[in-house]
Amino acid sequence: MNDKYDYRPGDVVSVRFGGVLRHYGVVTWDGRIVSNNGRYGGVVTQSLSAFARGREITNHGPGESSGDYLAASRAHRRVGHDYHLTGSNCVHFVRHAHGRSPTITQIARGTFEAFKDMMGPKRRW
Template identity: 50%
Template sequence: MSKDLKTFGHFQPGDVVSIPFGGVLTHYGVVTARGTVISNSRKHDGVTEQSLEDFAAGRRIRRHGQAGGADPLHVEARARRALGASYRLAGSNCGDFVGHVHRRKPTITQVGRASLMALGDLIGNSRKYR
């Protein structure tokens, strides 16, 4: 990582971070160069940026470090482009978001959902033009 990137406590830009919620579930986000976290949350109706404190909401933040060796500034740029995008439990949740900004391969759930959506569009459009 570049030496000129700031650290916020033990968090660095591009780090994947998480907090526990609902007993057994985990919410993920990405740390930015501003010391904020960008994540995709149902609670906030999609991709949003929050302070570390607001993201934590009184819980301990776990640092997972850099995922896949992607450049932290590119990770943040991809995360910022997604600000305002909607949340969907299957295919566009916090884990999918973190994977996307770190350029990981799509999950089987994402591939399946995209395939079903494409099929639905094909069927829907064919009925529309009859």
């Protein structure tokens, strides 16, 4: 496994799971990884070994942005937010951390959720 000093804040990292799929995260300070993880129900911060769980970590570098520390900061601010497979998963999380636009899936999911809330049963406070 790679050492925490092989990574810089803002680097995008991934591990393979389910054969062909990848789980992505963003490196923050002290070599910790922040990712939006369905297994834990949302955005979490983990050590390298907890993120990898025995799998090889691939470092994709700083993504398409040059603001490594800004990406790490954005990622860290999302800790505790919820996970949604189609609207807020690890790929969407990494895109947000690097200041990239939402995907069409994110926009569609947000629109659907807003419409569902408007049309759903009224809640009493």
